[in-house]
Amino acid sequence: MSDTPNRGILHLVPNTLDSHTTGALPPIEAVLPLGVIRTAARLEHWLVENAKSARAFLKRIDAIESLVRPLQAISVIELPRPQKGAREAAPNFDAPRWLAPTLKGYDMGLLSEAGLPAVADPGASAVEAAHALGVTVIALPGPSALALALAASGHNGQRFAFVGYLPTNEASRAARIRELEELSRRQQQTQLMIETPYRNAALLAALIQHLQGDTRLAVSCGLTLPGGWTRSERVAAWRSRPSQLPSDVPAVFSLDAGVAAAARN
Amino acid sequence: MSDTPNRGILHLVPNTLDSHTTGALPPIEAVLPLGVIRTAARLEHWLVENAKSARAFLKRIDAIESLVRPLQAISVIELPRPQKGAREAAPNFDAPRWLAPTLKGYDMGLLSEAGLPAVADPGASAVEAAHALGVTVIALPGPSALALALAASGHNGQRFAFVGYLPTNEASRAARIRELEELSRRQQQTQLMIETPYRNAALLAALIQHLQGDTRLAVSCGLTLPGGWTRSERVAAWRSRPSQLPSDVPAVFSLDAGVAAAARN
Numbered sequence: 001m002s003d004t005p006n007r008g009i010l011h012l013v014p015n016t017l018d019s020h021t022t023g024a025l026p027p028i029e030a031v032l033p034l035g036v037i038r039t040a041a042r043l044e045h046w047l048v049e050n051a052k053s054a055r056a057f058l059k060r061i062d063a064i065e066s067l068v069r070p071l072q073a074i075s076v077i078e079l080p081r082p083q084k085g086a087r088e089a090a091p092n093f094d095a096p097r098w099l100a101p102t103l104k105g106y107d108m109g110l111l112s113e114a115g116l117p118a119v120a121d122p123g124a125s126a127v128e129a130a131h132a133l134g135v136t137v138i139a140l141p142g143p144s145a146l147a148l149a150l151a152a153s154g155h156n157g158q159r160f161a162f163v164g165y166l167p168t169n170e171a172s173r174a175a176r177i178r179e180l181e182e183l184s185r186r187q188q189q190t191q192l193m194i195e196t197p198y199r200n201a202a203l204l205a206a207l208i209q210h211l212q213g214d215t216r217l218a219v220s221c222g223l224t225l226p227g228g229w230t231r232s233e234r235v236a237a238w239r240s241r242p243s244q245l246p247s248d249v250p251a252v253f254s255l256d257a258g259v260a261a262a263a264r265n
Numbered sequence: 266m267s268d269t270p271n272r273g274i275l276h277l278v279p280n281t282l283d284s285h286t287t288g289a290l291p292p293i294e295a296v297l298p299l300g301v302i303r304t305a306a307r308l309e310h311w312l313v314e315n316a317k318s319a320r321a322f323l324k325r326i327d328a329i330e331s332l333v334r335p336l337q338a339i340s341v342i343e344l345p346r347p348q349k350g351a352r353e354a355a356p357n358f359d360a361p362r363w364l365a366p367t368l369k370g371y372d373m374g375l376l377s378e379a380g381l382p383a384v385a386d387p388g389a390s391a392v393e394a395a396h397a398l399g400v401t402v403i404a405l406p407g408p409s410a411l412a413l414a415l416a417a418s419g420h421n422g423q424r425f426a427f428v429g430y431l432p433t434n435e436a437s438r439a440a441r442i443r444e445l446e447e448l449s450r451r452q453q454q455t456q457l458m459i460e461t462p463y464r465n466a467a468l469l470a471a472l473i474q475h476l477q478g479d480t481r482l483a484v485s486c487g488l489t490l491p492g493g494w495t496r497s498e499r500v501a502a503w504r505s506r507p508s509q510l511p512s513d514v515p516a517v518f519s520l521d522a523g524v525a526a527a528a529r530n
Contacts, residue, residue, distance in 0.1 A: 119412050144409050
């Protein structure tokens with residue numbers, strides 16, 4: 001909400017969830033609303049997680065709705081950032097410099113590599129800075145891997161937490177898994193987590209090993225993509241019939257040790 | 266993920282976030298992907314939160330992509346459920362009965378009144394039952410008020426929790442607000458909550474009263490709608506310049522007492 005009507009708007013533009021796909025990409029209108037595609041097509045100034053993938057995104061937008069200028073004439077600036085999930089401070093974020101176009105009245109787009117920017121993804125510092133500068137922020141609807149995985153799990157969607165990445169050290173990870181299970185049971189709170197794809201199988205193995213047999217465990221792979229799937233069963237069933245997880249596709253993991261949904265809502 | 270290929274698929278279909286709107290509704294393709302509209306148009310069997318609003322939704326779909334049958338010939342069944350956010354058990358959920366079309370090979374749609382079904386909304390029991398019956402579940406991308414509000418807040422999107430409704434009793438609510446603030450600070454975890462619209466102003470007043478001045482507080486109103494807005498500032502700023510909240514529009518509240526985003530990602 002802005003008191004400074006001469007400023008541009010910062011639009012948070014959802015990306016598709018197929019950035020890891022090596023084959024032919026599905027048409028972008030299968031997963032993004034036309035209203036979002038039209039807004040993206042008219043933005044000349046972008047703050048992005050990755051410039052190369054942002055330009056690929058804009059080419060897919062252009063195929064549906066012509067960009068307001070040739071792609072080469074569109075400003076695409078990368079956000080400074082540490083590794084995903086890292087807690088260290090970023091290099092000094094010079095907000096007025098990065099958001100300069102909005103201060104001159106131009107609308108800007110914020111784009112991450114997949115899904116909604118600033119949700120399990122970089123961008124929150126730009127959004128925070130925008131608010132501080134009196135720049136209006138509008139989040140545009142589109143795919144959110146966490147929300148989709150939670151919906152598809154059938155786990156408690158009235159209370160849930162996203163806890164990010166688990167420790168990679170084996171003993172710390174086991175302790176964290178048991179802590180999350182206890183938290184889920186005590187608070188009736190679903191726990192969502194992610195992992196870098198090459199560690200998908202290791203995280204699943206650890207969850208199956210350390211969770212109790214009657215805890216509900218769900219994994220979503222390739223959300224919104226052909227061939228994507230969600231499996232949601234009790235840990236005991238995962239144990240007796242293991243799943244292979246791909247090592248090159250993002251997955252979302254969800255555990256629910258609370259009361260079953262049928263008895264809840 | 267199903268071992269029973271003759272079963273239909275349960276599609277979780279996102280609804281728009283404008284169900285409370287009394288005026289002219291924006292075109293549905295502004296907020297829903299064409300791929301989702303096309304899938305919805307071909308489904309003959311629906312499980313829904315509210316039959317009347319589901320039929321209104323299908324009429325808007327029909328305006329973009331003709332429904333596979335006349336609306337009157339489409340099966341729209343309401344989910345049994347208690348009040349939103351209630352924790353009591355639902356009337357016995359007879360899953361095989363409600364999901365019978367999928368057992369005969371027909372695809373079904375699950376639809377709530379706003380946003381993604383089963384996320385801060387009914388539907389999880391149907392999803393859980395579908396998995397138990399070996400029915401494939403696919404969540405389709407679209408607006409999620411919680412994800413959009415979190416993105417637009419600039420609050421920590423690497424760790425967050427949705428805690429549902431706060432107590433309405435004044436003393437319990439004050440205690441819960443302080444507990445959530447302490448949790449947010451200790452765990453570096455954003456806390457998201459909702460309220461029934463006529464209590465929006467009361468919740469905001471309680472948050473402003475009981476949170477510490479340097480805690481970040483955001484409110485999103487009318488997400489995806491013309492005139493929608495997000496305000497995100499420290500509590501001290503909310504105190505010195507109060508906002509009026511509408512009593513008939515859903516709002517999402519977010520608090521972040523952790524380290525600021527600029528120092529985090």
